Amino acid sequence: LPSRTAENLYWMGRYAERAEMTARLLRTILQKMTERDEIDDAVETECLHVLLRTLTSMTDTQPGFIGTGGAHRLRHPEPELFKVLCDYKCGGSLSSTLQFMKQAAYRIRERWSTDFWRVIDDTEEHLNTLRSVSQFTLIHARDNLDQIVTDLVALSGLSTESMTRELGWILLDCGRRVERALLLISQLRAALTRMLEQPLESLVLEALLRGNESLITYRRRYHSYLQIQTVLDLLLMDDTNPRALIYQIDRLQRHMSELPYDRT
Numbered sequence: 406l407p408s409r410t411a412e413n414l415y416w417m418g419r420y421a422e423r424a425e426m427t428a429r430l431l432r433t434i435l436q437k438m439t440e441r442d443e444i445d446d447a448v449e450t451e452c453l454h455v456l457l458r459t460l461t462s463m464t465d466t467q468p469g470f471i472g473t474g475g476a477h478r479l480r481h482p483e484p485e486l487f488k489v490l491c492d493y494k495c496g497g498s499l500s501s502t503l504q505f506m507k508q509a510a511y512r513i514r515e516r517w518s519t520d521f522w523r524v525i526d527d528t529e530e531h532l533n534t535l536r537s538v539s540q541f542t543l544i545h546a547r548d549n550l551d552q553i554v555t556d557l558v559a560l561s562g563l564s565t566e567s568m569t570r571e572l573g574w575i576l577l578d579c580g581r582r583v584e585r586a587l588l589l590i591s592q593l594r595a596a597l598t599r600m601l602e603q604p605l606e607s608l609v610l611e612a613l614l615r616g617n618e619s620l621i622t623y624r625r626r627y628h629s630y631l632q633i634q635t636v637l638d639l640l641l642m643d644d645t646n647p648r649a650l651i652y653q654i655d656r657l658q659r660h661m662s663e664l665p666y667d668r669t
Contacts (some may be wrong), residue, residue, distance in 0.1 A: 406572045410516075413509045414573050418580025420506035425557040426588045426616075427499045430460055431490060432550040433616040435543050438482070442543075452608040454479050455596055462595035463588055464489060464497035490546065491536045499553075500532055516573065521563055528556040575660045582660070586653040589617065589640065597633065607631045613640070617648045 434456050441449045454470075457479060461469030466489055470478050478485045493500040507525060510517060531552045538545060561581075568574040596609055610631040614620040619639055627635050643649045 406576075410513050410573065411576050413512045414516075414576045415580040417506060417509040417513070418577040419584040420502055420509060420580075421557060421560055422581040422584035423588065424499060424502045424506055425554065425561070426585065427464055427489075427502060428550055428554045428557060429616045429618075430456070430463065430592070431486070431499065432547060432554060433612050434460060434486070435547040435550065437612060439543050439547070448602075448604045448608060451605050452612065453482075455601075455605075455609050456612055457482055457485075459592055459595040460489065463591045466495060466497040486546075490550075491532065500536075503528060503532060518563070518567065521560065524556050524559045524563070528553055531556070572664070575663055579657060579660050582653040582656045585648070586650055586657075589648070589650055589653075592616070593637070593640065597637075606633065610636045619646060619648050622646065 434453070437449070437453045437456060441453055457470040458475075461467060461471045461475075468474055469485060469489075470482070488495050489498050491500050492498050493504050495501060507529070510521075510525065531549045535546060535549045564574070564577060568577070592613060596613060601609060607630065610633060611620065614623050614631075614636060617640060623631070623636065623639055626639070629635070639646055639649065641650045644651045644655055646652055
């Protein structure tokens, strides 16, 4: 496998996972903004602020909602959210990440099927639709984010079900696992490393589970109110949960054992 191809497969995996997790968190935030508008509640508002600060930390788009001017942006989050969504010049934005993903894919374009490029084009079309609107609206943004998440899940499915399990796929999946682990750590560090009152903590935990596709699993397994111990157990230490940190580490260890190395 040429080193150029190996590098682009690895970064293709990282950018694809980064885009998906960013889109999922943005979608969760937009849902929370809708709920806040429907229910004027101080706890809902504070939960939204926690998620907005988490977004800035995870995407590394400082100052954002945590640096200078962050308090003002928390009160009026739409312009900053639009930037994190659509500004390709903003490093860490969804638009920038998707652009880098497409560039990495294009450098090894001979490896991808027609269906793959169709999904890439669909993702770009939904992002361009968001950019073209004259006024940011929650419903419009959330609908397009739903489509972008669906497209990115389709990309993941194409690589999982269509690529032979050779060195190229291993490197692609390594990129995904590294990125998923790092972004999960970033989310949990930003959202849960300070004490939260019980009602607020429950809302934040629910939002984190929803953003990491683990809320249904939690409810089915624990049949209880959200507790930080059980949520962390599911997101960090459950080796049967493909979204958990330990699952990513286990997959990386298996992949490392399959990579070639000099035995002399």
